[in-house]
Amino acid sequence: MIAISTASQKGGVGKTTLCINLAYSLARRGWRVLLVDTDPQGGVGLSLAKSAKSREGFYEFLLHRGELPHLVITTRLPELEVMPAGLSDASASAVTMGHEAPGRIADLLRAAELRGVDCVLFDTAAGLMGMTETIVKACDYVVLPQQAEPLAIRSVPHMLETLARYRAEGAGVKVAGILLTMVMREHEMSLRVARELREMLPAHLMFQQSIPRLPSFLDASALGVPVALTKRNPPPEALIFDQIAAELEQRTGLAKQREKHDEHASLLD
Template sequence: MVRIAIANQKGGVGKTTTAINMATALAATGWKVLLIDLDPQGNASTGLGLNQNDRVNSSYDLLVSDISLEECVTPTRVPGLDVVPATVDLSGAEVELVEFEERTHRLKKALDGADIDQWDICLIDCPPSLGLLTLNAMVAVESLLVPLQCEFFALEGLSQLLQTVERIRARFNRGLSVMGVVLTMYDRRNKLTEQVSDDVRACLGNVVFDTVIPRNVRLSEAPSHGLPALIYDHKCMGSEAYINLARELISRLPERKVAA
């Protein structure tokens, strides 16, 4: 099972929107997808139509209560897409995890001990911070997908994230890599957008995905209906962009994993 964390410590950059719609796009291509909502706000769970009553076991239980992955998984209305939902309990997990000896490896342990043959790929929606929840995700995965909003301050946040990746690689997960950076909230009418795009591509080169995610009203509307944008309006510009991004992501995976 391929494991990818969708992370950026800056909020409002489109992490959850990317997680929901990438998971849906991959499921639409025939992949069996598991999405783990690791954000205490639980927006990915809500965006997939899960009410609070549907979240019997959550990512909090997975990390803190030693409940198995299989017991925490909830099917969604999207065929081929399962989710480990988040609840408000997760907001206290960072404090509780401090008491555990292997507090940085709790999620990895849960994934390693599960029947992962049920899914082809696991996406993890991280909170907008670089705390223990995000650290658990980075230790558990092979690579990161980094949504980057096309604004000036986003570049500073990206630099901090890349430094964190280097520290985690040195101490906890030598195999961790940045699969790609995706530019979000892209507005071609805005000169700053083009400038940020040029600067990021000049700095990171091919690490930046060719596909960009435009500013799109339908992407913003979809979560209020409990649906991914690809189902809410599969013909909108945002949906088409995520379909293209999914194709590009698959092309970056090693052949053996794509074949699996």
């Protein structure tokens, strides 16, 4: 099993959108996925199930108020389960201060592994501190969604330095990749930032695929579904997350777990 977290310095860069759509794509590709919402604002839960805001979840787990099987919501895809954030903001921030969180997150990962989960995906609150720092440090990999805007040229190196510090402090977390989000393909500024980042960073650090800014993502958020479920025939942008999932499988070694058993398929019986 692997644990992957998202992280971004700013809010509103498309982390939650990425998590919901990526979790869906990974599950469609046959991985057992547990999507854990750790943002006290409850973005995932709120988006996927209107009632999820009031559901117990991650923060109850941290406080020993419930165990994994009772705190996850099953979905229409048997491979995809969701753990909402739970608790209200005030009580959640009290937990953030506790020193017990790292041990409890380790418990969560062990419980997920026992459940047969292949991939735990954490959606996080913005900023690399507090609970998000604790979670990132507990993960095998972190994905860094980065909005294609001029500020990125400064904020990406800063994020990478912070992650290097975590590793120096003993965390095993590796960067799965930087993923450009909200790319405006018709805007010179947006394209320039994308180009400059690719020039500035080692090639392997950037996902090949990027996420365009499109109204369909807003529609999907409003409906509370992955963009693939907004139409009977998923729009082209739904395939972007299949591509990201495929890249992530390679980048994290998830693909290797299966290769051992893989035989190439034949088109004809």
